[in-house]
Amino acid sequence: MSTEALIKATALNRYYGKYHAVKDVHLTIQKGEVLGLLGPNGAGKSSTMQMLTGNLSPSSGEIIINGVSLIDEPETAKSSIGYLPEQPPVYRDMTPREYLAYCAALHDVAKAQRKAVVDEAMDRCGLHAVPDQLIGNLSKGYQQRVGIAQAILHKPDVVILDEPTVGLDPIQIRQIRELIRELGNDHSVILSTHILPEVQAVCDRVQIIHQGQTVFADSFSAMAHSERASELIVSFSQSIDKNKLDSIDGVASVEALENNQFLLKGAKNESQQINPADIFKLAVANNWELTELTPKTETLEQIFMNLVHTDSDVHFGSDPDSYPVAKAEADAVWTNYE
Numbered sequence: 001m002s003t004e005a006l007i008k009a010t011a012l013n014r015y016y017g018k019y020h021a022v023k024d025v026h027l028t029i030q031k032g033e034v035l036g037l038l039g040p041n042g043a044g045k046s047s048t049m050q051m052l053t054g055n056l057s058p059s060s061g062e063i064i065i066n067g068v069s070l071i072d073e074p075e076t077a078k079s080s081i082g083y084l085p086e087q088p089p090v091y092r093d094m095t096p097r098e099y100l101a102y103c104a105a106l107h108d109v110a111k112a113q114r115k116a117v118v119d120e121a122m123d124r125c126g127l128h129a130v131p132d133q134l135i136g137n138l139s140k141g142y143q144q145r146v147g148i149a150q151a152i153l154h155k156p157d158v159v160i161l162d163e164p165t166v167g168l169d170p171i172q173i174r175q176i177r178e179l180i181r182e183l184g185n186d187h188s189v190i191l192s193t194h195i196l197p198e199v200q201a202v203c204d205r206v207q208i209i210h211q212g213q214t215v216f217a218d219s220f221s222a223m224a225h226s227e228r229a230s231e232l233i234v235s236f237s238q239s240i241d242k243n244k245l246d247s248i249d250g251v252a253s254v255e256a257l258e259n260n261q262f263l264l265k266g267a268k269n270e271s272q273q274i275n276p277a278d279i280f281k282l283a284v285a286n287n288w289e290l291t292e293l294t295p296k297t298e299t300l301e302q303i304f305m306n307l308v309h310t311d312s313d314v315h316f317g318s319d320p321d322s323y324p325v326a327k328a329e330a331d332a333v334w335t336n337y338e
């Protein structure tokens with residue numbers, strides 16, 4: 001099986017004047033992956049996506065799409081990509097059917113196939129209720145669906161969606177996320193967002209961008225694991241000498257909790273993380289009865305904050321999946337939406 005990446009971007013840089021907005025970003029996406037590009041506003045997500053889609057030229061770096069250089073053969077490379085920019089590129093005075101037929105023509109879909117292609121895209125994006133209404137009269141959620149339909153119309157290998165749920169209400173957000181998850185069955189997807197639960201809900205892998213740089217790129221399980229190892233909770237059946245815990249290799253701080261329980265924080269440097277075996281050894285050497293040794297469970301938002309060190313506008317608490325909207329109610333709203 002070929003493991004060649006569908007997109008391989010190497011050492012991407014982008015300057016706006018003297019401002020270095022994207023700094024040495026590397027990014028790959030494999031077949032069948034949904035990758036979340038996560039970062040606060042201004043992190044460089046849109047600039048990165050515009051470069052990946054050939055809408056913005058990199059100041060330096062290389063982008064290979066399906067084995068084709070985007071710089072050398074832009075037309076061929078771009079044919080493998082569907083793109084929904086942050087502002088959906090829809091014409092408000094056209095209907096979804098007219099607009100998508102126009103997009104199909106732009107994508108060089110043969111005239112005889114356009115109707116079938118448009119019908120399929122409308123069907124996949126749930127536009128069957130509004131095919132002949134003016135786009136300008138549709139809700140923002142439906143307009144976003146039209147934007148996504150134009151991105152998948154020509155059956156690209158990779159669909160790139162820039163902040164696809166911004167400005168939508170909670171029910172629309174949930175529906176668009178569901179649609180993106182479905183797209184992941186047939187396309188590789190790169191999704192940019194500043195909403196943490198969005199990547200958790202939709203993506204297999206996350207790449208966190210902060211101040212133009214990648215600060216983390218891995219699967220969620222690896223992300224959780226890498227940080228959990230740096231904090232441990234330990235408890236003893238009797239009072240112990242806290243200073244001895246302090247002296248364990250890799251321990252940056254020790255916080256006394258309650259009932260002889262302590263929180264040990266490791267140094268940020270991974271090579272200096274706390275080795276649980278050292279705690280066992282210390283307990284045995286001092287004849288302390290160790291009753292608990294647990295990695296401290298951090299939420300993904302704490303992990304993100306540790307990586308990005310910002311009290312920025314990344315949204316943590318507005319996950320519509322956690323809203324108490326009964327499914328029947330949501331379905332009713334969905335049905336009656338337009």
Ligand SMILES: Nc1ncnc2c1ncn2[C@@H]1O[C@H](COP(=O)(O)OP(=O)(O)OP(=O)(O)O)[C@@H](O)[C@H]1O
Binds near residue numbers: 019039040042045046
């Ligand atoms: N055309 C431009 N000229 C000058 N600066 C720009 C331009 N486009 C973006 N920037 C700056 O580059 C940085 C990265 O912007 P970008 O839009 O890529 O970030 P982002 O992560 O997508 O943020 P947002 O979520 O707000 O769109 C920001 O500081 C932005 O102000």
